[in-house]
Amino acid sequence: MDDYDELVSSLTPRQESDSVKIYQNTVGLACPACDDSFDNLIVCQDEFNTLGLDFAMDICTHVHEGDALLFTHKH
Ligand SMILES: [Zn+2]
Structure with missing residues (x-):
């Protein structure tokens, strides 16, 4: 992701x-x-x-420089 630092x-x-x-x-940034x-x-x-998650949530993932x-998105 090029704009990771900005994000x-x-x-x-x-x-x-x-x-x-x-x-x-x-x-309110967009995923x-x-x-x-x-x-x-x-x-x-x-x-x-x-x-450990406190409640159910949807998760989108990305790999940035090994991290x-x-x-997370709550329902
Ligand atoms: Zn997402």
Whole structure:
């Protein structure tokens, strides 16, 4: 994704650990995968990551420079 840095700079950081960063989409940006507005972007930076989800959501994915990007959509 060419505009990754621009995308992330538009989002609000919510959580950060060594392996996972979570950003909230407070400005209604469109998901690059499905064009619907997404709720959060989860950036997984380790080779393996485990996520616990609080509720059911749809997830779009993208791989950027070896990091897995998860775009979450609540129902
Ligand atoms: Zn999507």
